[in-house]
Amino acid sequence: xxxxxxxxxxxxxxxxxxxxxxxxxxxxxxxxxxxxxxxxxxxxxxxxxxxxxxxxxxxxxxxxxxxxxxxxxxxxxxxxxxxxxxxxxxxxxxxxxxxxxxxxxxxxxxxxxxxxxxxxxxxxxxxxxxxxxxxxxxxxxxxxxxxxxxxxxxxxxxxxxxxxxxxxxxxxxxxxxxxxxxxxxxxxxxxxxxxxxxxxxxxxxxxxxxxxxxxxxxxxxxxxxxxxxxxxxxxxxxxxxxxxxxxxxxxxxxxxxxxxxxxxxxxxxxxxxxxxxxxxxxxxxxxxxxxxxxxxxxxxxxxxxxxxxxxxxxxxxxxxxxxxxxxxxxxxxxxxxxxxxxxxxxxxxxxxxxxxxxxxxxxxxxxxx
Ligand SMILES: *Cc1c(COP(=O)(O)O)cnc(C)c1O
Numbered sequence: 071x072x073x074x075x076x077x078x079x080x081x082x083x084x085x086x087x088x089x090x091x092x093x094x095x096x097x098x099x100x101x102x103x104x105x106x107x108x109x110x111x112x113x114x115x116x117x118x119x120x121x122x123x124x125x126x127x128x129x130x131x132x133x134x135x136x137x138x139x140x141x142x143x144x145x146x147x148x149x150x151x152x153x154x155x156x157x158x159x160x161x162x163x164x165x166x167x168x169x170x171x172x173x174x175x176x177x178x179x180x181x182x183x184x185x186x187x188x189x190x191x192x193x194x195x196x197x198x199x200x201x202x203x204x205x206x207x208x209x210x211x212x213x214x215x216x217x218x219x220x221x222x223x224x225x226x227x228x229x230x231x232x233x234x235x236x237x238x239x240x241x242x243x244x245x246x247x248x249x250x251x252x253x254x255x256x257x258x259x260x261x262x263x264x265x266x267x268x269x270x271x272x273x274x275x276x277x278x279x280x281x282x283x284x285x286x287x288x289x290x291x292x293x294x295x296x297x298x299x300x301x302x303x304x305x306x307x308x309x310x311x312x313x314x315x316x317x318x319x320x321x322x323x324x325x326x327x328x329x330x331x332x333x334x335x336x337x338x339x340x341x342x343x344x345x346x347x348x349x350x351x352x353x354x355x356x357x358x359x360x361x362x363x364x365x366x367x368x369x370x371x372x373x374x375x376x377x378x379x380x381x382x383x384x385x386x387x388x389x390x391x392x393x394x395x396x397x398x399x400x401x402x403x404x405x406x407x408x409x410x411x412x413x414x415x416x417x418x419x420x421x422x423x424x425x426x427x428x429x430x431x432x433x434x435x436x437x438x439x
Contacts, residue, residue: 083308107303120238130249130262132296134160145192151389158388182210240265258306319420320350330431336362363439
């Protein structure tokens with residue numbers, strides 16, 4: 071049996087580097103609650119991501135969930151079903167109603183030409199996702215938000231380190247939420263962040279991530295516990311030193327995939343966006359069975375037989391989840407539905423061997439008619 075290739079593999083610094091980084095924690099006995107590692111990582115990320123303000127959290131999901139709470143939203147939030155469960159759950163867990171907008175067939179991000187028809191007098195915000203690191207149509211979305219007085223919260227979990235028109239991607243919208251989960255381009259084991267402009271939002275968020283406690287005798291919000299601990303922050307400090315190199319290696323993997331798969335009938339590769347500095351987070355491929363000669367599921371199975379594990383990401387759409395008991399009409403997002411049945415995200419991580427990329431592509435090509 072050929073060697074196993076999983077869809078992703080977490081980036082880790084040299085072990086000695088991490089051990090060195092956490093020595094201070096043994097000296098200080100300060101394990102969590104916004105200690106020195108937390109502060110240092112926060113400052114370094116503010117610079118690296120080129121944003122006004124950033125706050126660090128336990129994970130990407132809490133950054134979305136607490137952002138919606140901190141903005142004190144009520145009513146309906148226009149969002150996309152072509153995303154990870156977290157995006158939709160953050161809306162529903164805040165007592166808000168998700169209203170699903172269809173996506174663009176090339177970027178897989180929210181289609182801005184379909185937003186306005188979904189706006190009602192209950193709409194309070196737009197929550198698009200920069201899916202696979204593809205950047206949404208930021209100008210069009212902002213124009214609509216301004217016209218109707220809506221907040222814009224980006225799920226930027228896939229876009230660590232990207233820039234759009236030379237500006238940090240996290241600087242767009244009212245708030246941009248990042249994930250530093252083990253499987254992401256940059257990880258703090260588990261972790262997340264919010265990037266924002268409004269200092270009042272920052273104060274509210276800081277409270278909400280610590281039970282809404284303002285000071286020892288005042289609790290002024292029904293908060294949660296979502297503070298990044300010192301060990302996670304230390305991992306982030308180490309990984310941040312290597313992230314540019316990791317992204318450069320990912321780029322090589324992506325280029326190898328493209329060299330192998332570009333121009334094959336029935337295969338659509340990810341769009342290249344000229345204004346975006348990419349982080350090469352994912353390599354999604356759309357298989358059109360009529361022209362390619364095999365379905366997405368057949369390709370998935372052929373890869374599995376060769377010990378290669380791609381991911382049906384994003385399938386199923388969040389508006390079809392069992393937990394929502396068919397309350398959403400999936401036929402209203404036909405492009406997203408089409409993509410979710412045809413997409414396969416191929417293995418991609420910094421240390422993926424280029425010969426393995428060739429092998430993956432050979433298996434894919436052997437599925438074609
Ligand atoms: C990873 C991810 C999240 C959630 O982040 P966690 O850190 O795992 O909580 C949310 N949205 C998207 C698009 C993601 O990929």
